[in-house]
Amino acid sequence: xxxxxxxxxxxxxxxxxxxxxxxxxxxxxxxxxxxxxxxxxxxxxxxxxxxxxxxxxxxxxxxxxxxxxxxxxxxxxxxxxxxxxxxxxxxxxxxxxxxxxxxxxxxxxxxxxxxxxxxxxxxxxxxxxxxxxxxxxxxxxxxxxxxxxxxxxxxxxxxxxxxxxxxxxxxxxxxxxxxxxxxxxxxxxxxxxxxxxxxxxxxxxxxxxxxxxxxxxxxxxxxxxxxxxxxxxxxxxxxxxxxxxxxxxxxxxxxxxxxxxxxxxxxxxxxxxxxxxxxxxxxxxxxx
Amino acid sequence: xxxxxxxxxxxxxxxxxxxxxxxxxxxxxxxxxxxxxxxxxxxxxxxxxxxxxxxxxxxxxxxxxxxxxxxxxxxxxxxxxxxxxxxxxxxxxxxxxxxxxxxxxxxxxxxxxxxxxxxxxxxxxxxxxxxxxxxxxxxxxxxxxxxxxxxxxxxxxxxxxxxxxxxxxxxxxxxxxxxxxxxxxxxxxxxxxxxxxxxxxxxxxxxxxxxxxxxxxxxxxxxxxxxxxxxxxxxxxxxxxxxxxxxxxxxxxxxxxxxxxxxxxxxxxxxxxxxxxxxxxxxxxxxxxxxxxxxxxxxxxxxxxxxxxxxxxxxxxxxxxxxx
Numbered sequence: 176x177x178x179x180x181x182x183x184x185x186x187x188x189x190x191x192x193x194x195x196x197x198x199x200x201x202x203x204x205x206x207x208x209x210x211x212x213x214x215x216x217x218x219x220x221x222x223x224x225x226x227x228x229x230x231x232x233x234x235x236x237x238x239x240x241x242x243x244x245x246x247x248x249x250x251x252x253x254x255x256x257x258x259x260x261x262x263x264x265x266x267x268x269x270x271x272x273x274x275x276x277x278x279x280x281x282x283x284x285x286x287x288x289x290x291x292x293x294x295x296x297x298x299x300x301x302x303x304x305x306x307x308x309x310x311x312x313x314x315x316x317x318x319x320x321x322x323x324x325x326x327x328x329x330x331x332x333x334x335x336x337x338x339x340x341x342x343x344x345x346x347x348x349x350x351x352x353x354x355x356x357x358x359x360x361x362x363x364x365x366x367x368x369x370x371x372x373x374x375x376x377x378x379x380x381x382x383x384x385x386x387x388x389x390x391x392x393x394x395x396x397x398x399x400x401x402x403x404x405x406x407x408x409x410x411x412x413x414x415x416x417x418x419x420x421x422x423x424x425x426x427x428x429x430x431x432x433x434x435x436x437x438x439x440x441x442x443x444x445x446x447x448x449x450x451x452x453x454x455x456x457x458x459x460x461x462x463x
Numbered sequence: 464x465x466x467x468x469x470x471x472x473x474x475x476x477x478x479x480x481x482x483x484x485x486x487x488x489x490x491x492x493x494x495x496x497x498x499x500x501x502x503x504x505x506x507x508x509x510x511x512x513x514x515x516x517x518x519x520x521x522x523x524x525x526x527x528x529x530x531x532x533x534x535x536x537x538x539x540x541x542x543x544x545x546x547x548x549x550x551x552x553x554x555x556x557x558x559x560x561x562x563x564x565x566x567x568x569x570x571x572x573x574x575x576x577x578x579x580x581x582x583x584x585x586x587x588x589x590x591x592x593x594x595x596x597x598x599x600x601x602x603x604x605x606x607x608x609x610x611x612x613x614x615x616x617x618x619x620x621x622x623x624x625x626x627x628x629x630x631x632x633x634x635x636x637x638x639x640x641x642x643x644x645x646x647x648x649x650x651x652x653x654x655x656x657x658x659x660x661x662x663x664x665x666x667x668x669x670x671x672x673x674x675x676x677x678x679x680x681x682x683x684x685x686x687x688x689x690x691x692x693x694x695x696x697x698x699x700x701x702x703x704x705x706x707x708x709x710x711x712x713x714x715x716x717x718x719x720x721x722x723x724x725x726x727x728x729x730x731x732x733x734x735x736x737x738x739x740x741x742x743x744x745x746x747x748x749x750x751x752x753x754x755x756x757x758x759x760x761x762x763x764x765x766x767x768x769x770x771x772x773x774x775x776x777x778x779x780x781x782x783x784x785x786x787x
Contacts, residue, residue, distance in 0.1 A: 239532035263773035271726035399580040451569030
């Protein structure tokens with residue numbers, strides 16, 4: 176049982192980090208970023224190239240994943256999303272754009288990195304084993320790093336100037352603008368930050384599960400699940416959703432093992448019931 | 464448009480799809496176009512359903528689930544219970560509508576991104592269900608489903624047995640196009656009726672509509688049920704053409720594509736989904752020549768299109784008129 180809980184906690188930490196980026200972009204611009212999973216994959220491949228192929232330290236790989244994705248995110252916001260939001264009659268049009276950017280990133284990833292599954296050498300060797308609990312050290316490192324990033328993100332949003340500006344934007348765009356927040360600038364920073372988070376998780380997880388170009392879509396779906404559980408557009412909700420999904424997945428895989436591959440069916444059925452009681456998730460703002 | 468122009472354009476359209484296209488294909492000998500155009504017709508039926516949910520202000524990315532459900536229902540009824548294929552079209556459609564009412568009761572309360580996300584996950588669930596349930600045959604799917612049989616009333620054969628035809632492609636094309644015409648005629652009627660106006664009020668402001676006395680729960684269920692019915696019907700014919708169905712026949716990508724068809728054509732226009740499907744499907748097919756750059760060019764063109772015409776292809780007319 177301890178094993179299941181530790182696994183769930185480890186999964187939850189990485190899931191929460193994925194969901195954070197998605198929810199940040201949603202909170203700031205009301206955009207459902209379909210390309211989130213693809214951004215994760217891109218981050219993973221960049222880390223693979225730098226750490227796995229060029230042999231540079233893992234930290235360098237992680238930083239370059241984050242930076243590249245931040246640049247990609249900033250460019251997407253500046254040249255694509257901003258324009259479409261201004262010109263479109265209905266704000267749902269951004270979803271079409273988000274889906275198109277997902278296809279675009281998929282294509283770029285396929286062309287640059289191919290369709291093979293890629294892995295890298297372990298970052299830390301060895302396994303922790305005290306009889307009833309088994310945990311490879313590299314998973315521990317990744318889990319702790321993920322939690323550190325989450326903590327860093329919360330602190331940044333809470334106490335830094337850009338963080339405060341972004342929270343103001345999420346609360347009320349017009350009011351924030353009237354108070355002198357540079358709306359365009361901080362929206363761009365927010366999008367870049369969200370994309371960067373996706374890239375960092377990709378970079379982290381390439382060390383454990385490896386990466387391949389096909390998993391972008393499934394990752395996006397998981398991120399949506401988490402955001403639905405926790406509530407869209409709320410930092411606390413994304414973290415809660417991530418840990419809950421991680422825990423459910425870990426417990427479900429153990430408890431429902433004899434019924435075959437039904438964990439996600441059960442999770443979805445539970446989610447339907449849950450959403451009919453609380454349509455906005457655990458702590459979502461009304462009518463996201 | 465004035466009434467005479469409207470009637471004329473309908474006649475031209477019907478002539479084009481029922482006479483001009485088959486003649487053109489026979490003359491040029493490109494029979495592979497039958498398959499492409501049939502697919503476009505079927506996908507546009509399913510997209511029309513998605514469009515209707517857009518019309519009540521919901522983003523529906525779950526149409527693939529209903530197409531899969533409809534396809535499986537038809538295949539199981541035909542193969543295991545020996546039903547006539549023609550009966551399974553309404554049966555599967557109604558099954559999808561029924562399921563959508565059950566699913567819709569809780570999830571139609573959600574709005575915006577929440578509804579979009581739930582429906583997206585729903586497609587994935589349909590795939591998982593198809594893999595897990597015993598009747599569907601799991602990952603191997605169902606194959607060699609018989610072609611549609613003959614239909615006769617009072618000894619008079621109305622529809623011949625598809626297996627005995629020398630050109631089943633043409634038959635399928637005519638079937639799909641007929642259904643598409645019926646579907647869009649019905650959509651046009653719905654949108655221009657009392658219910659259509661009420662749906663538009665939902666799209667603008669549900670609370671306000673409700674306060675005036677519009678039964679919003681009932682209306683959005685109806686719209687969602689019709690939408691799922693169309694998704695199911697599209698799936699049924701698709702299965703009949705390919706004579707097989709797998710859990711991966713309709714995936715999240717298909718659901719997203721149905722949505723994209725609507726967006727690209729224009730959310731404010733009944734015939735938007737038809738145009739959007741045609742452009743997207745043909746665009747993808749034409750780019751096959753580009754080999755490994757196919758997806759890159761396709762997505763880039765799509766991004767440019769969205770930047771230039773964020774309100775859909777049909778909004779081009781609006782822009783031109785405004786300039787004049």
